[in-house]
Amino acid sequence: MIDFKLALKILAVAFICFAQMAIATPELTYIDNQIAAHPNQSGIYVLDKGEDALLARAWLADHAEKTIEVQYFIWSTDNIGILASEALLRAADRGVKVRVIVDDLLIDAPDKSLLALAKHPNVEIHIYNPKHSVGTPFYKRLMNIVVNFRGVNQRMHDKTFIVDGKLAITGGRNMAAEYFDYNQKYNFRDRDALLLGDVAKDMQASFEKFWHSPLSAPVEDLYDGLGLMQKHVTVKDDEIQKIYSDLHDYANSPENFTPENRKAISDMPKAFAALAEKIIWTPIQFISDTPGKNNYKYIMGGGGFTTQKLAQLVENAQTQIVIQSPYLVMSSQAKKLFKDALKRGVKVRINTNSLASTDNLEAFSGYRNQRDQLIKMGIEVYEYKPDPQIKQKLVQHVLPKDAKPPVFAIHAKTMVVDAKTVFIGTFNFDPRSQNLNTEVGVIVQNEALANNVQTAIETDMQPENSWSAATDNPDQYATGAKRRKVAALQLTPIKPLL
Incomplete structure (x- = not known):
């Protein structure tokens, strides 16, 4: 060993x-x-x-x-x-x-x-x-x-x-x-x-x-x-x-x-x-923001090119949207996009971090403030466990004997639309990626790739890897210190910076 x-x-x-x-x-x-x-x-x-x-x-x-x-x-x-x-x-x-x-x-x-x-x-x-x-x-x-x-x-x-x-x-x-x-x-x-x-x-x-x-x-x-x-x-x-x-x-x-x-x-x-032999050859669009993100100088809004392109994917969705993102803090514009998609009959599933797995309590506080609202909208939210079973397949090397396993948390930023279009990149589903930080990624319209990526995310959503935010009360598995800290952060006006 x-x-x-x-x-x-x-x-x-x-x-x-x-x-x-x-x-x-x-x-x-x-x-x-x-x-x-x-x-x-x-x-x-x-x-x-x-x-x-x-x-x-x-x-x-x-x-x-x-x-x-x-x-x-x-x-x-x-x-x-x-x-x-x-x-x-x-x-x-x-x-x-x-x-x-x-x-x-x-x-x-x-x-x-x-x-x-x-x-x-x-x-x-x-x-x-x-x-x-x-x-x-x-x-x-x-x-x-x-x-x-x-x-x-x-x-x-x-x-x-x-x-x-x-x-x-x-x-x-x-x-x-x-x-x-x-x-x-x-x-x-x-x-x-x-x-x-x-x-x-x-x-x-x-x-x-x-x-x-x-x-x-x-x-x-x-x-x-x-x-x-x-x-x-x-x-x-x-x-x-x-x-x-x-x-x-x-x-x-x-x-x-x-x-x-x-x-x-x-x-x-x-x-x-x-x-x-496993490389897929297909048209691929690379999307990126311009330096500075947008022309806003004093307020935290403004969007950017990556924001526009991802919003278009949501707007054009017909049957389903599957997302994996470490942070989930929806702006009012994002909420409207997803409400409209749900009204069209689009099924929306999101895999994000739990309080027990997250590395960013500030971002989690923003998510926690709106979690119930997202669930009531009809979005299925699955929160990642800090020691998911899938880790055994994803982590290839062996830990020293008797070592405490490291926390394993989501950092992937991925969206699959209608099981045929895939985004893989740097964009977190939060106001910071929407308005402040420059982001990049690729959009690929290929069913084989989409099915492979969606299957990986759906595996991460399974009960052995994630809790259901609607039924499992995932916060109970976090430490008392984490729960107290995030509760305090929920009272602060920091959403635009998340």
Whole structure:
């Protein structure tokens, strides 16, 4: 049995071994041939398991030939975040042009490390809407909140990973351990889409809009400026090389891993061949908001392009809507959309987090304030259990003996309409995604894909995985402390920020 720390080391070995594979592989030739054989279509494969999603990113990074463009809301400095940073550094070392955009709100990278990476000749890093963290002293952050409250709350929630303009991943996962099932206390049931072909170019075009936006600032400008309201950070050449060396040493540090995992790594080409047979080729629409979301400056409304496109899907629904979202806080506009759908005879089922599983009490307070109303409207709501039975199938690695199982919570953002149209992306069904945060995702009209995704969500709704919000009183399974905190939050006027 492998313990948790060893599992992380195994992942590090996987990154290293992938890097040592020749770039001109049969898999890349196969991809090029498949793209050429499917004009006006794109390929999609759903990544439901965290470890598969992580290894897919590792494989893509280590097989990039020309460019990598990355956008994330969160990029943590935990084991997964460090290994991912090192993988991009290795790609840059071999000549790949790497560009990264990270939202400023939750970034926790050391200043010198961030600046050192940005100074690599093949790496550029931009920070989106830098009003909180990078280059921002505490007193300036407070001033930003007072002077531009809407501005500091407008975040880039996009999550995209694009390689050579032809391979990409988008979906719910940020770059941190809990999104790939490697956190010891709390992990997410999430969903990504691995994409091939023309849709990757559409994603690249969206990336360019953010890259050239005034809201997107180069790291060097945030640290090297001369303003009084700015952190001043410098990094010398020897410090840069030390930071690079430490990253490589970290990724090369695993001491042991089992023969089973050695075999899994060596079998990656075979695994890819099997995966390739499951890729669905079909027209795919990539949707994204513009930087800034909308033109509103002082109030929290305004919507955006992703909001419009998802609203259209609800408006056009004829028989059923199935949703999976970690947070469920409906605005008045959203309630009207779903009321109208229910009046048309559309069946609406939603799978969201319970109080026992949620990571966001603020968002849950907004949901709790309207839960009874949603149920009375006719919406079937199922709340995810913190230790659902499905976790045994989704989480591939084994916990140490006698270890307390981590909480497993929904983070997937998915909607299936009429069992033929699928949305997979970053959009939470709440006012923040509707009006404040930029969001992305793919809309796919394909019955085979829709049935597969809907079946996965319906499985998550089953009694062994979720409670019925209408009949099971799920709040009773949460701790008393959680119940008291969320009750207090229900009294606060924070709905527009949820």
